[in-house]
Amino acid sequence: MNQDTLVELEAVGLDFKTRTILDQVSLQVRRRQILTIIGPNGAGKSSLLKVILGLYPPTRGQCHRTPGLSIGYMPQRLTVDPSLPLSVERFLTLANGGNKAPVEAVLRRVGARSLRQSPVQSLSGGEFQRVLLARALLRQPDLLVLDEPAQGVDLQGQQALYHLLAELRDEQGFAILMVSHDLHFVMARTDQVLCLNQHICCSGTAESVSRHPEYLSLFSHGNAEDIAIYTHNHDHHHDLHGHVVEEHQHD
């Protein structure tokens, strides 16, 4: 394994009972890389993340993680039982051995400072996502793993999140591995896109994947060409609470 490689999968296969979920998946996640996995529903994207996270042992092949690798994980959704009294602050310090010192800074960094004392059950989807990101950051990760971060958040929220992730990657130098169900919603800054449907159909830059015949046949049920994204050019954006914030610099 190369010095720069954080995680390497070699011909990984995963079966549940008699069903094949993943087959012959080989990939590398390198330091500072942004890697996006796309694929239709049921393609095995979440299962692939779980193999990388060590939650599922692969049925075939090998999964190597660099020794001492610190992973920050943002699950697709997380519901804390209402019977558990838990503030955002406590939720965060449970991940770092109870150290409250960095909480203020990390919450400010993800734009969720005002939520510090809120019960976690009172957060909206977008707010919880930022808190989950804060928790992942507190672990000072080498690799940040995100499962469909765009789901349940509106387009503006997605853009803000992707922007924040790219900034954080540049500041802290971790790699990002994320799953998306749709090529249209991958980060503009993504270095590599893997198109998964049990096996890896194709990979490359976002643009090259979008023209690849395997990708087109996979997503050919009329949507790839029919849906276009209208790109706004707002002169302002909204913060977490919907207040208008003047743009200091443009993306």
Place this chain on the structure above:
Amino acid sequence: MIELILPALLVGLLLAALAGPLGCFVVWSRMAYFGDTLAHSALLGIALGLLVQVNPAIGVIAVSASIALALTVLQGQRFIASDTLLGIMAHGTLALGLVLVSLMDNVRVDLLGLLFGDLLASNYGDLIWVGGLALLIAVVLYFIWTPMLNIAISQELAQAEGIHVGAVRFLFMLLLASVVAIGMKVVGALLMTAMLIIPAAAARKLAATPELMALLASLVGMSAVALGLALSWQADTPAGPSIVLCASLAFLFIFVFAKRKDG
């Protein structure tokens, strides 16, 4: 007179003190059915303990550990839902325990005592093993507190962050089994789950942190033990049901009159 019920009171208070925090985890992780299964199977544990002549508490812990292991193995199957499976195990083991007890001609077993507890029969000998076991439970619980909280929030996240979820959960199940073994003395197999979930549920509204909720659950349970024993002593009612009744009334009172402390 106090000397007569002092061992009973102390055994009951120790049970309630431990059932508070453990019961909170049962409530947070929605394991009430599981607790019920452990409690019902405890009767089989006692019967087996009598059969091979060891301390019934050891029989209870052994049977509970086997149930926990069996459940872990059976979780992989998708044939029957897990609450159905728990129901089958709970009542299958309870029935087997009852049949075994009835077949034992040589030992006189108080069936009502097994089902609803026999706290007033506690002596200082009981207090010694209960005290020792309680200390052990408290120490282990202290060490697995943070990982257990992380697991209660999300098993998946906890595992991704490097917590050995399987090992921690199994330890927790052993703690639960040990508390059930004590509870068999106090409230019996049928009422044990009540001592886990009622004080925890009562404490929910009053607490803004997990630790405070655990502490308050202990206090609610301990008050219920003291009041229930007093009721039992004065009105000659059975101790176990009296304690559970007091806990239920405390829950009702807090549920109706208390304001939520966390926003």
